[in-house]
Amino acid sequence: MKRTILVLLTLLPVAAMARQRGPDLRIQSLTNIPSANALPAGTDEAQPSVPYRAVPGLSTEPSDGSLLLEAAPEPQSQNPGGVPETATTGPSMVGYIDDALVGTQLIVRAEADIQNLTPDLAEFTFAKCSCDSSVVGTGGHGPDGIPANVNMEVLHLFGEYALNRRFSLLAEAPFRLVQPQAFVTGSFGHSAGLSDVIVGFKFALIASPTHYLTFQLESSFPSGNASLSLGTGHYTVQSSLLYYQRVTQRVTIESEIGNSYPIGGSPGPNGSGTYAGDVLNYGIGPSYKLFNGKNFQFAPIIEFIGWRVTGGYATNAPKCGTPTQANPVLICSAAGINMLNLKGGGRVTFKGHNSVYVGYGRALTGSYWTFRVMKIEYRYSF
Numbered sequence: 001m002k003r004t005i006l007v008l009l010t011l012l013p014v015a016a017m018a019r020q021r022g023p024d025l026r027i028q029s030l031t032n033i034p035s036a037n038a039l040p041a042g043t044d045e046a047q048p049s050v051p052y053r054a055v056p057g058l059s060t061e062p063s064d065g066s067l068l069l070e071a072a073p074e075p076q077s078q079n080p081g082g083v084p085e086t087a088t089t090g091p092s093m094v095g096y097i098d099d100a101l102v103g104t105q106l107i108v109r110a111e112a113d114i115q116n117l118t119p120d121l122a123e124f125t126f127a128k129c130s131c132d133s134s135v136v137g138t139g140g141h142g143p144d145g146i147p148a149n150v151n152m153e154v155l156h157l158f159g160e161y162a163l164n165r166r167f168s169l170l171a172e173a174p175f176r177l178v179q180p181q182a183f184v185t186g187s188f189g190h191s192a193g194l195s196d197v198i199v200g201f202k203f204a205l206i207a208s209p210t211h212y213l214t215f216q217l218e219s220s221f222p223s224g225n226a227s228l229s230l231g232t233g234h235y236t237v238q239s240s241l242l243y244y245q246r247v248t249q250r251v252t253i254e255s256e257i258g259n260s261y262p263i264g265g266s267p268g269p270n271g272s273g274t275y276a277g278d279v280l281n282y283g284i285g286p287s288y289k290l291f292n293g294k295n296f297q298f299a300p301i302i303e304f305i306g307w308r309v310t311g312g313y314a315t316n317a318p319k320c321g322t323p324t325q326a327n328p329v330l331i332c333s334a335a336g337i338n339m340l341n342l343k344g345g346g347r348v349t350f351k352g353h354n355s356v357y358v359g360y361g362r363a364l365t366g367s368y369w370t371f372r373v374m375k376i377e378y379r380y381s382f
Contacts, residue, residue: 091379091381093252093254093285093289093299094254094303094347095285095301095303095345095347095375096283096285096303096305096343096359096361096375097254097255097256097284097285097303097305098216099242100204100212100214100242100243100244100256101214102162102165102166102167102168102202102203102204102207102214103160103162103168103381104160104161104162104168105159105379105380105381105382106159106160106380107156107158107159107377107378107380108155108156108157108158108378109156109158109375109376109377110153110155110156110377111156111373111374112151112152112153112373112375113151113153113154113370113372113373114151114370114372114373114374115370115372116150116151116152116371117148117149117368118314118315118316118367119147119150119229120140120142120275120314120315121309121312121314121315121334121337121367121369122262122275122277122278122279122309122311122313122314122334122337123232123233123234123262123266123274123275123276123312124260124276124277124279124309125232125369126142126150126226127140127141127226127227127229127231127232127233127234128140128141128142128266128275128313128315129143129144129145129146129186129315130142130143130144130227131146138267138268138269138270138271139266140233140266140267140275141226141227141232141234141266142226142227142229143186143188143228143229144186144227145185145186145187146183146184146185146186146316146329147180147183147184148181148182148183148184149181149182150178150180150181150229151179151181152177152179152370153176153177153179154175154176154177154195155174156172156173156174156175157172157173157175158170158171158172159171165204165207166203166204167201167202167203167204169199169200169201170198170199170200170201170202170218171199171200172197172198172199173194173197173198174194174195174196174198174224175193175194175195176192176193176224176229176230177190177191177192178190178191178228178229178230184315184316184329185328188228188229191225191229191230192230193225193228194223194224195224195230195231196220196221196222196223196224196231197220197221197223198218198219198220198221199218199219199221200216200217200218200219201216201217202214202216202242211243211244211245211246212242213243214241214242214243215239215240215241215242216238216240216241216242216258217237217239217240218238218239218240219235219236219237219238220232220235220236221235222234232265232276233264233266234262234263234265234276235262235263235264236260236261236263237260237261237263238258238259238261239258239261240256240258240259241257241258242256243256249289249292250288250292251287251288252286252289252299253284253287254286254287255282255283255284255285256281256282257281257282257283258280259278259279259280259281260278260281261278262277262278262312264276265312268313269331273311273312273313275312275313276311276312277309277310277311277312277313277335278310278311279308279309280308280309281305281306281307282305282306282307283304283305283306284303284304285301285302286301286302287299287300287302287347288300295350295351295352296348296349296350297350298346298347299346299347300345301347301359302342302343302344303342303343303345303359303361304340304341304342304343305340305341305343305361306338306339306340306341307338307339307340307369308336308337308338309334309335309336309337309339310336311335312334312335313331313332313334314332315329316329317332317334317337317367318366318367319334319336319337320332337367338365339363339367339368339369340363340364341362341364341368341373342361342364343359343360343361344359344360345357345358345359345360345375346358346359352381353380354378354379354380355377355378355380355381356376356377356378356379357375357376357377358375358376359375359376360372360374360375361373361375
């Protein structure tokens, strides 16, 4: 089915060119149309014949008695140099920025997040602890302990189904393995299970052979058990604008900007607001295809990913100050915290439908979700 759609979309430019009008020619009668092998008077060599067809919508009997015909246009190359005229220029090469291209695909992604020192920051990843009120004020939806360092592995199962060239539905089921390394207060053990499920859609505002501008809306549901650090304990809506630009046959630039809006969340300190806060995210990722064969492509990618927290609270974040033995738990507003990561990797695409990405990233700022991250991904595109 997908191949049939691709063939039809590829033939559209040819059909459009075939409707263009060539030069008008008038001859006295049908019997005067030269045959394929006829020689015009005064020539010694056979000349290539020009096929004729009646012009649609025009009378075949003009006032001067001649028949109006038009020359069929010369065949034109579908790729006269530059970017091929196809429905999409895919595939997307980035590993961390969301894919702006609309299509049907399945993705299996394994990710290791190492050294998260502020797990409950704006409840973006983990929920605020359910500790005693003497420690954090009103307790949250999280575990009974405040970790000082957490490692986590996540297996993502992602699917996208395109209803047409511009619109697709998507869903993601993440599975977490949480490994706390140290605690500020309290404690809890390792945990594993389903995290917060995500559903959403994409709509391409612009879809051309060289660039895509896509609006993406996603919603996460508190399906993960927040008391075991498997989820945030609240709903979140994430809206994004995704952009894909093919500069040359080898160079591609992809970017995104978006914002997450928490719905609900744990109560803030002393019941003031919610611990969860809005987070603005942005990123850009250029790639270059070192090898650009028909059945095999390889491209290294560099991505800069950033976040700005605009609300919520955090526990023992650098912004809160330095904890002391007498006061080991410091809670402060998370608004204004900025984070920037540099991520590098490479993507291999083979046999048209298959793609593998391997990448590594680390924080460039003092505040971060995780200091280091590693990722491997397999993608099958239909």
